[in-house]
Amino acid sequence: MIKRKTRTAQQSRLARVEELKAQVRAGTYRVDSTLLARRILENESHFMENNKG
Amino acid sequence: MTLAHVLLNDTWMDFVATRRAVLRDELITHYTPLVRFVVGRLGIPSTPVLDSEDLVSFGIIGLINAVDRFDPTRGVRFEAFATARIRGAVIDQLRSLNWLPRSAVARVKQVETALSTLEQRLGRPAREDEAAQELGMTLERYRQTLMEVGLSMLSLEAPLSMFGQDDELLTLRDLLEDQATLSPDDAMEKKEMLVILRSAIEHLPEREQVLLSLYYVEEMTMKEISKIMEVSESRICQLHTQALVRLRTIFAEWGDERSRKKLKTTVSSTRRSNKVAS
Numbered sequence: 001m002i003k004r005k006t007r008t009a010q011q012s013r014l015a016r017v018e019e020l021k022a023q024v025r026a027g028t029y030r031v032d033s034t035l036l037a038r039r040i041l042e043n044e045s046h047f048m049e050n051n052k053g
Numbered sequence: 054m055t056l057a058h059v060l061l062n063d064t065w066m067d068f069v070a071t072r073r074a075v076l077r078d079e080l081i082t083h084y085t086p087l088v089r090f091v092v093g094r095l096g097i098p099s100t101p102v103l104d105s106e107d108l109v110s111f112g113i114i115g116l117i118n119a120v121d122r123f124d125p126t127r128g129v130r131f132e133a134f135a136t137a138r139i140r141g142a143v144i145d146q147l148r149s150l151n152w153l154p155r156s157a158v159a160r161v162k163q164v165e166t167a168l169s170t171l172e173q174r175l176g177r178p179a180r181e182d183e184a185a186q187e188l189g190m191t192l193e194r195y196r197q198t199l200m201e202v203g204l205s206m207l208s209l210e211a212p213l214s215m216f217g218q219d220d221e222l223l224t225l226r227d228l229l230e231d232q233a234t235l236s237p238d239d240a241m242e243k244k245e246m247l248v249i250l251r252s253a254i255e256h257l258p259e260r261e262q263v264l265l266s267l268y269y270v271e272e273m274t275m276k277e278i279s280k281i282m283e284v285s286e287s288r289i290c291q292l293h294t295q296a297l298v299r300l301r302t303i304f305a306e307w308g309d310e311r312s313r314k315k316l317k318t319t320v321s322s323t324r325r326s327n328k329v330a331s
Contacts, residue, residue, distance in 0.1 A: 009086075013277075020271060021281040024263060031266040037250035039269035044297065 065125045080120050088112035091139040093274035096290040115142025161205050169302040203294035253303040261296035
């Protein structure tokens with residue numbers, strides 16, 4: 001069951017990679033800068049450390 | 054909810070109630086691909102003395118820690134809970150092997166200064182050849198330095214030991230998602246941080262914006278991004294580092310400006326208090 005689930009997840013991930021590749025190639029991939037800013041701040045703790053005034 | 058989800062949920066509930074080793078092993082096995090995913094996103098290059106399997110084994114320590122401490126009744130997704138621990142465990146192990154020496158942090162500063170100086174001079178983000186020239190390096194050496202800087206930046210990350218008593222690492226995510234508990238000043242500051250960072254992102258070269266979005270928003274690994282953008286994985290790591298250094302520079306300038314303002318306000322209010330007292 002778990003193996004099958006992992007295989008399905010891998011397949012859908014590969015499909016997502018192909019989809020994104022096509023968008024980037026075509027120049028239609030759009031960056032949401034607000035969402036990206038949030039995600040960077042959530043993931044890169046050194047940005048916070050850098051600004052402890 | 055699928056049957057697999059129900060089974061997994063049952064395994065968690067049984068494990069929390071009984072702490073049976075067999076259930077623990079089952080959960081660890083189930084989540085091992087998560088470790089590979091998190092390690093793949095760190096973008097740490099393999100070397101003859103430390104390959105990706107070593108990194109995965111470091112990550113497994115974080116996974117085991119997460120399985121042992123996770124409380125499914127708290128409504129947090131295990132993947133989110135475990136990701137910070139896996140990442141933290143890898144970084145802690147690299148630190149203990151002296152792979153991320155503090156002295157390397159100086160190199161981050163050098164690249165930050167070069168990119169910042171050039172941006173002010175040129176009025177646009179500097180190209181790699183310009184940055185290399187500013188640092189007195191060949192382009193090849195500059196790219197190699199970016200790889201080293203990427204590792205050094207990991208060393209600036211919060212260590213695993215920063216997990217608090219109640220087992221949660223306080224990140225900006227917590228602050229951002231719980232605006233109601235912030236003081237008006239803090240809420241304003243967080244909002245300002247987001248605005249500054251968003252504006253900095255919009256000034257990055259388009260390729261770096263796309264790369265960062267693929268990494269942080271789409272949650273792709275370095276390998277997957279290299280397939281999407283059709284360049285090598287090491288090139289993606291270099292560009293990722295360069296983009297982060299550019300953002301850190303802008304962010305640091307804003308931080309300095311904010312500190313100066315704070316200091317000015319403190320001095321003014323101290324002067325006012327002294328006047329009233331005298």
